[in-house]
Amino acid sequence: MKNHNIIIVLALICFTFFSCTKDDESTTGDLPLIQVSTGELYPEFNPEIFDYYITSLNTLNEIEVTLNDFNPFKKIFINNEKVTGKTTPIKLTPGEDIVIQMESPTAKTYTIHYLPEDMPGINLIAKNNPSDGYLFINLYKLSPSAADDFTYIAILDNNGFPVYYKKLAYTGAINFKFFETVQGKRFTYTINDTKKTIVMDENFEVIKQIDFLPPDNAYDYSIENHDFIYIDDDHYIVPGQYIRENVDMTAYGGSNAVKLVEFVFQEVLNNQVIFEWDTAEHPELLSATDPLYYTQYATAEKVDYFHFNSIAIDPNDENFIVSARHTNQVYKINRTTGEIMWRLGGNNDDFNLTGNTIISHQHHANILNNGNLLLFDNGVTKNPQQSRIAEFELNETNLTANLVYEYTEPGRYSDIMGSVQKLSNGNYCIGWGGNITSQSNANKSDITEVDPNGTIVLDISFTNYPDSFTYSYRALKYNLTF
Secondary structure (H helix, E strand, C coil), X not given: CHHHHHXXXXXXXXXXXXHHHHHHHHHCCCCCCEEECCECEECCCCCCCCEEEECEEECCCCEEEEECCCCCCCCEEECCEECCCCEEEECCCCCCCEEEEECCCCCCEEEECCCCCCCCCEEEEEECCCCCCEEEEEEEEECCCCECCCEEXXXXXXXXXXXXXXXXXXXXXXXXXXXXECCEEEEEEEECCCXXXXXXXXXXXXXXXXXXXXXXCCCCCEECCCCCEEEECCEEEEEEEEEEEXXXXXXXXXXXXXXXXXXXXXXXXXXXXEEEEEHHHCHHHHHCCCHHHHCHHHHCCEECCCCEEEEEEXXXXXXXXXXXXXXXXXXXXXXXXXXXXXXXXXXXXXXXXXXXXXXXXXXXXXXXXXXXXXXXXXCXXXXXXXXXXXXXXXXXXXXXXXXXXXXXXXXXXXXXXCEEXXXXXXXXXXXXXXXXXXXXXXXXXXXXXXXXXCCEEEEEEECCECCEEEECCCEEEECXXX
C-alpha cells in the first residue's frame, strides 16, 4: 500500500511538471526562426523585430513558411490559419503580406511585407481589356550622378502588380526574358557587374551562369548585357565585347592609337562555339558610325563606334538580326558565312530610307513571322527629338522598306533603352526606355500597350524620386501559365 501511494505521488509530480512545461512553452512570446521558401528576410530575423521585407517573392506558386524549432504547444497563426507543423504552405494574392501571430499573454505579431521598402513603386494609369499575359521588367533608379547598388527583376500582372520579384545586389542586372525550351520554361537576365548571364528554371531557381567563351588571343572578352538568346540548356547565343588597342584611325581623321570597343557574338552548342561574328573583321563599319561619335576618333582615347543593343533570329530563314545604336543601323547577318546581307538605316543604307522612314539610335529590332521589321526608334538625332515604334514591310530582294505602322505620343522622347513587341492579338507592347535628363519625359508612362488603331489598352508608370528616375531596360510581355 505504501509503495502504491509513492507511485501515485510521483505520477502527480510528473503530470504537474509536464503540464507546467507545456503551459510555459505555449505562452512564451518568442517566435522560432522564420524562413520563407522564395527568399531571404531582411533585416535578419530577431524575435524583437516585428517588420520584415523579403528579397524574393513568387505568388505564382505556393509559398512555404518554415518555423524552425516549431513547438506544437504554441498557438501560432499564419494569415489567420493555425500552424500545425514546422512548414506551412500558403497562397498569397498580390499585395497580401505574410502575417504571423502568436497567441499568448505577451502576444506578438510579425509581418513580412509583400513589397520591399526600397522597391520602386509601380502605378496603373489605364487598363482597358489588354491582352492576356505578364510583363517582364527590371527596375532600377538612374540619376545623372549615381545609381543604386541593387536592381529588381519583376513579373507584373495586368494591374501592374508584381506577382514575382527578386532583389539583386548589382547595379546593372537587365534584360529579364522568358524562353520556352525542350527542357521546360527558362528565365534569364544578365548582370553587367559580374559579366554573367543567369538562367533560372520554372521555379525561378538558378541552374546556370553563362560566361563568354574567349577565343585564343590576348584580348579580354566579357559578356555584353544588352541581349541574349536561349535556345535550350545546351544551345544559346551570347553577345560580348572587348577593347582593341592602338588602332590607327588616321585614315578616318583620327589619332594613330585609338582604343576601339569591338562587338562579338557567339553561337554556342554543347559548350563549343559553332559560329562567331566580330565587328573587327568588318572594317567598313568604322565609317558607318554616327557623326556624334565619328569625331571621337580624334578626340577620345576609347570609342564605342558600334554599340550593339539587340540580337534576334529571323524566323523565316534563321539568319541573325543585329541592331547597333551608334551606327543607326540594323544588320542582317548570314548565320553560316557571317556575311552582312543588308544594312537598314544610317549611311550606306541598302534600303535608302528617307523622310519619316529614317531611324535614329534604335533598339530591339526584330523580324516578325510575316517578314516585317519591328523596332523601337529612339529618334536621338531627329529634329524634333521624338521616340516611336516603327514597323517596316521589307522586300529583301528589291531592298525596299515601307513604313506600315508607327506609334508615338506628343513630346515623348527617350534617349536611352526601349523595346517593342507585336503580340499575338495584333497589339503592341512598348517599353519606353528612359531619359535621365528630362523630368517631363521621366514622368510619362513607362509601359504602354496599344491596339492596332493606336488606342491605349494598358498604361503603367514607375515612381520617380527627387534625385533619380526609375526605368526598365525593356518591358516584354509573355502569355504564360505557371
